[in-house]
Amino acid sequence: MPARRVVTGRSQEPRKRFAEELRKLRIERGDSLRRLGEVVGWDWSLFSKMEKGETLGGPEVVDALDTHYGTPGLLLALWELAVGDQTQFKVKYRKYFTLEAEAVSAWNHVAGVIPGLLQTRAYAHTLMETGLLERDDLTRHVEARLGRQERLTGADALGFRTILPEAVLRRPLLDPAQWQEQLQHLLTMGDRRNVTIQVLPHSAGLYALNLTDVTFLRLTDGRVVAWLETNFSGSLIEGTTDVDLLQLRYDRARDLALSPPDSRKFIMNVLEEAQCESSI
Known part of the structure; x- marks a missing residue:
């Protein structure tokens, strides 16, 4: 044996x-x-x-x-x-999507990629393609992600804030035109009254959410829940104490980030750099 x-x-x-x-x-x-x-x-x-x-x-x-x-x-x-864990992950994801659809506001921090609510079709497609999805699944997932973005428009638009580490803006798509489109989309969405984008530059150093993807949702009953996500799984956090601790870490990261106007200038500079590189 x-x-x-x-x-x-x-x-x-x-x-x-x-x-x-x-x-x-x-x-x-x-x-x-x-x-x-x-x-x-x-x-x-x-x-x-x-x-x-x-x-x-x-x-x-x-x-x-x-x-x-x-x-x-x-x-x-x-x-x-x-x-079984994969199945449970899909169930938890469905619950998160339901809560997101009902939320009155959301705010997040991403560690490695542009948040789904702000991705262009090309960016979402490229990102999901790396997950080796079958063609039909890939198309379905991309369309579902783009459909969620409707929460940012309309009369009852979701209030949304995101903190983007500089590394996210320094990780371009291989197609220069598609990358420039994504950067311009960030600028366009950032002009909306309900969307706030803050860039956290490399110069801020290490911080508590350095490697964490977290999204907070404020629900219609006033409760706040948090969604933690990795490449392999996700967790819905509903306990007040845990959510408060994550919120404290988020607030500290936000304190280190550039103001919205300065963040816009930062993204414009990245876009200008990308345009210059593609014209060489």
């Missing part, structure tokens, strides 16, 4: 934990990805994507890996947790 393996102790997110275990077992066995594909009978690129967390694979391939590594049931159990 193989030695009992400890399932906890590394990543606590099921999907990441599953990917870590796959890579650890392969390295311990001394298999290359290509060798693993030859022995188990699937294309090696599938195992590469599974170890990167880009896909979970199916139960047949996971069962075959359990047999190959002599870990009967372990990988399949981790796979089931990852699949």
